[in-house]
Amino acid sequence: MLSSSLNIGVDDPIKILFVNPLDSTYAVPRDIPFELTGLATTADKLGHAVELMDLNAHRADATHQGIKAVLKEDPTEYDLIWFSANYPQFKSMLDAIPVIRAEQKTAIMAVAGRAATQLPREVHTMSEDIDVVVIGDQEDTFREVLERVPSQRWSNVKGLAYRT
Secondary structure, three states, X not given: XXXXXXXXXXXXXXXXXXXXXXXXOOOOXXXXXXXXXXXXXXXXXXXXXXXXXXXXXXXXXOOHHHHHHHHHHOOXXXXXXXXXXXXXXXXXXXXXXXXXXXXXXXXXXXXXXHHHHHOHHHHHHHOOOOOEEEOOOHHXXXXXXXXXXXXXXXXXXXXXXXXX
């Protein structure tokens, strides 16, 4: 886990956990989660508390027990948990969501990435733990989601599917 918290210019910073799901269990991880690190940088610059769980970098911790252990090691209660998954990562993400939800009962679970963009309604039906699905580019939607985390009023956020 990587953590940072400049907390400048925000009265009540949002605690965000970015999760990069496992690509595959057999290939050497070669991709850096640039989308997530870009979003984390944006959140950090806005003064929010940011952590990144990269399951590719910590394959030994990518099991259910490993994820639980990492979350218990740092008992932060997150306000927002943001997953970004491409197709090879999708199953790993769906496996990790209920494990993380069990430890983070009140956090908003957001899912972004290619599958979320192409099949937002279907993604919602795959897990009741998913609160919002990002459709398309994550950066602009992410900023709007950050503004609305406290109120959870999603109706005017473009590029977002959510449960009513």
